[in-house]
Amino acid sequence: MLKGFNVWRKKQFVRLAAGMVACACGISLMGCGAAGGAGKNSGSSGAGGAGNSGGAANTAAVNPGDDYHAELKLAHIMPIDHPNGLGAEEFARLVKEKTDGHVTVSVFPASQLGNEKEIFDAVEIGSIDFAIIGFGEPAKKYQDIGILDAPYIAGDREHLVRILNSDVVYSMFDEMEGHMGAKGIGAFYYGARYLTTKDKLVSGPEDMKGLNIRVPDQKLYIDTLTAMGAVATPMAFSEVFLSLQQGVIDGQENPLATIAANKFDQVQHYLIKTEHIMGANALYASTKTLESMPEAYRTAVLEAAREASAWIDGKAFEAEDTYIEQLEANGMEVIEDVDKEAFREMTAYIYDDFDQELVNKIRAVE
Known part of the structure; x- marks a missing residue:
């Protein structure tokens, strides 16, 4: 069974009991914010899913004969064919399967319900039920979770996945609820973040000076790119393509999946392998x-x-392996000769912002 279930279950027993009494009285809970069919109008229900994950059986404790039903909403900012978008559909498929259709999840991709901040705010108050986003927004209220976005935290993507599946991370997910109206229920590889620019080849910190680089409006990203020597420029994701096209910013940084799915190769020339953050969502x-x-x-x-x-x-591993070839074929020049050690040294102070016991626990995950 999942890490943290028992602890969470004990904490919520009293409130759960009240909820179950209400259910027994015939109340059909339609999900926070889903009443009125909002999830049916423009979101995908996940029927058919994003693929098959092995045909997981229905959870045995679910009673197909009961009258509980819920229609829920999941929002994210990525295109539907991004690994996150496909994963959202897979989650919806699995929920429907495991609950014998009693719980359905409609998926709203591509910022349909807002940017990351707006989506997460809505999750906290319950008008959206689920969100796939990064750690930046939750870190504004619970700083510890932001360590998962810290620069050069993992040696490679496999190492990052082991960190994400560790007791350390799921303990932090449980702790989140003491700080906000949401909790993490799953974590996954998003992709190593690459820098892209239109005109400036970057191989080290000295090349970053004066470059306006778009970052998410979150402290850790701003601090990281500033430490690397750039002028960190916070901006909503939906504005990035046009800002690159018009020269409002010089570049941006994102995982390969995001760069490819959003066609940044059309407005950027250099794909620079900084891998400054081994990203997760x-x-x-x-x-x-x-x-x-x-x-x-x-x-x-x-x-x-x-x-x-x-x-x-x-899915992210599989897709990432093809993205560089795709982006090169579309005209981007890949810069692999990057002084990562210099960038690592320049960003090391960011770990001073975190509890050192937590830093040590994360670093102990092999």
Whole structure:
């Protein structure tokens, strides 16, 4: 069973009991914010899914004959064919399968319901049930979780996945609820972040001076690119392509999947292998949504989250291996001769912002 279930279950027992009484009285809980069919109008229901993850069986504790039903919403900012977008559909498929259709999840991709901040704010108040975003927004209220975005935290992508699946990370997910109205229920590889520019070849910190580089509006990203020597420029993701095209910014940094899916190769020439952040994303759930569910359905959703996360890892690995060839074929010049050690040294002070016991625990994951 998933890490943290028992601890979380004990913490929520009293509130869960009340929710189950309400359910027994015939209340059909339609999911926070899903009433009125909002999830049906423009979101994908995940029917057919993003593929098959091995035909997971329905969770045994779910009773196909009961009258509990919930229609829930998941939002993210990526295109539907991005690994995150495909993973969202896979999560929806798994939830439907594991709950025998009693719980359905409609997926709203490509910033349909807002940017990362707007989506996460909505998850906290329960008007959106699930979100796939990074760690930056949650870190504004719970700083510890931001360590997963710290520069050069993992040696490679396999190492990062081991960190994401560790007890350390799932303990932090449990702790989140003490700081906000949401918790992480799955984490997965997003991709090593590459720098892109239109005109400036970058091979070390000295080449970064004066470059306006778009970053997410989150402290750790701003601090990291500033430490690397750039002028870090926060900007909503939906504005990036046009800003690159018009020369408002000189470059941006993102994983290969994001660079390819959003066609940044059309407005950038250099693809620079800084790999300054070994990026990850997470699937977050509204506390209100989780508390509204009978235990068996909540367990099924949490199981689906872990399985979908592993599915996304595989999809992201597979896709990443093809992206460089694709971007090169589209005209980008790949710069592999990068002084990563210099960048590592320049960004090392960022770890001073975190609890050193936590830093040591993360670094102990092999």
